[in-house]
Amino acid sequence: MSTDTTATVSTHVLDTSVGRPAASVPVRVSTRADATAGWTPLGGSLTDPDGRCAxxxxxxxxxxxxxxxxxxxxxxxxxxxxxxxxxxxxxxxxPEVAIVFTVRPGEHHHVPLLLSPFGYSVYRGS
Known part of the structure; x- marks a missing residue:
């Protein structure tokens, strides 16, 4: 849950080549305080059978x-x-897709990944 000062993030992965969620995809999260700072790893998760990281x-x-x-x-x-x-x-x-995006305090940021063999797409969802 987000507060006035904390942003939250979620994602899910869909395999568009077979028309289903992508289960068991390892996802790692890192943050930084500004564009010049180094990345701080926070941890990760695996996508569930619905392609989501809970x-x-x-x-x-x-x-x-x-x-x-x-x-x-x-x-x-x-x-x-x-x-x-x-x-x-x-x-x-x-073999790896890395997505970097800006977050705003107090907002939730849902960033899905649509995956296919030779391409991928991401967007800000809701």
Whole structure:
């Protein structure tokens, strides 16, 4: 839950190549207080069967920018072994997707990742 001074973040991952959520994608969260500061790792989570991360770490009050790192290579390797591997079975063209965005105090920031074998898209959701 956000307060007047703390931003919150959430994400989910959808595999558009097979038309379903991407489960068990490792996601790491880092923050920094401004564009010149170094990144502070906060921890991470795995996406659930619906492609969502229910337990991402809370952001510190001074967070101005957030970096979400998605281990799409691990997801690709997992899918390679499944019967529904689809076009990802040759390995991930993008083994990692890192998204950096600005947060505002007191606001919630939902940033979904739409993943396909040779591309991805992100947006600010609600």
């Amino acid at each position: 337990d991402l770490p809370a952001l510190p009050e001074d967070a101005a920018q957030v970096r979400l790192e998605f281990d799409t290579g691990a997801y690709s390797a997992q899918e390679k072994g499944s019967s529904a591997a689809g076009p990802m079975e040759g390995g991930a063209f993008f």
